[in-house]
Amino acid sequence: MNIPQMQPLMPATHLASRLAETTAISVSACYQCKKCSAGCPLTFAMDLLPDQVIRLALLGQMERLLGSRTIWVCASCVTCTTRCPNGIDIAGVMDWLKEEALKQKAAVDQPEVATAHRFFLESIRKAGGRLSEMALMQRFLIYKLRRQPNLKELLDNAKLGLALFKRRRLRLGRPPVIKGKGEIQSIFQRAGV
């Protein structure tokens, strides 16, 4: 049997207290029932289970968490938060850790996911309030092909794009410019995104 090597941890409280200050989420309420991990549909792709994320947050293991895969493959389905008997917003912790990872310029385990989110927001900002699905898909495809050229993926995407186009489900032009374009710019500026 493969017994994992246990390393002693030096617990620190700064992470839990910062989390509580900025989001009012109290990870110390966790009694490790693991209901969050039992209901999570994405555990198959995670390096830490949701209950382990909460435990490590309580123990102040910032680096381990910011570099984890789990925070990025979490699909934000909020099943964990919904079922937590102690009212811990586990999905909220995942979001906070993602934002913190970018702020602290930590090594992001899933750069594609972070980039897709960033492109999505930039697309809204650039178009002045509404999303251009076409521009977003194109930009992301180029990014992906640059990282790892994959002819099959390119063809599959082209095929899907064509199928959607034929069914008039792709709008080629820009989204309409809204009157609140200026407001959108200031919202983005205030958020520093």
Next chain:
Amino acid sequence: MEGTAADYAASIAGVSPLLDLELAELEDWSCCGASAAHSLSHRLSYELPARNLGLAKKAGLDVVVPCALCFNRLKAAEKEAEKETGQTPLDKKIWDLLDFLTQPSFLQTLAKKVRRPLKGLKAVGYYGCLASRPPAITDKLDYENPQNMEKLLTVLQAEPLDWSYKTDCCGAGLTLARPDLVDTLVRRLYDRALAAGAECFVVSCQMCQANLDMSQERISKQAGKKYYLPVFYFTELMGLAMGHTDTAKWLSRHLVDPRPLLQKRGLL
């Protein structure tokens, strides 16, 4: 609604007059930022929908939201404003479209207007995540086992089937970056729907529709078996049952063509 969910938008516009309902588009609405915003910036994820909340207040009407993500983020912004100011920012109600259209009064009208009962159509209702969860935001009571899609299908005289995956996740927020993860989640939904005896899905969210519909060919190839599970918007089935003449046009926009199934059941 203006792009890949054009079929959803058309069916909503098609069925509402048949139910004596007049819907006005929220003027100058903007995107709520969806999962991208709450993943990268807590502040942005409230301020973007808060703008729409402000527009809704000016409009002075109930807000009926067809997109599960928009609904969720609008409700989140409403709760946040309540927390900050101690009062409700909107004196009208924010509805998700399925809840709104399955109020008893609409179901009664609908029952009287069914011209083509959807007899023999075996369907599972798929609600997805964010119209239901988290209940602290959505104010839903039956968030683990919602029933209104089944109630609607019963009124349309279809056969709604029970299954345990109706609020499981399709991975919408990861569609662009990790389609492989989406495929795993969606294939699980196909298999569970088939195990329940279903021949189609009925959805109320355009991201659920997109993930279940657009990836069916790809997943079939990976799985080495042909899945054929059309993915209807609930509004399309309402239109079909009420005999709306554009129904076939809406359905022709799906990637998994539902028409062979409907023909087989004598419904088209």
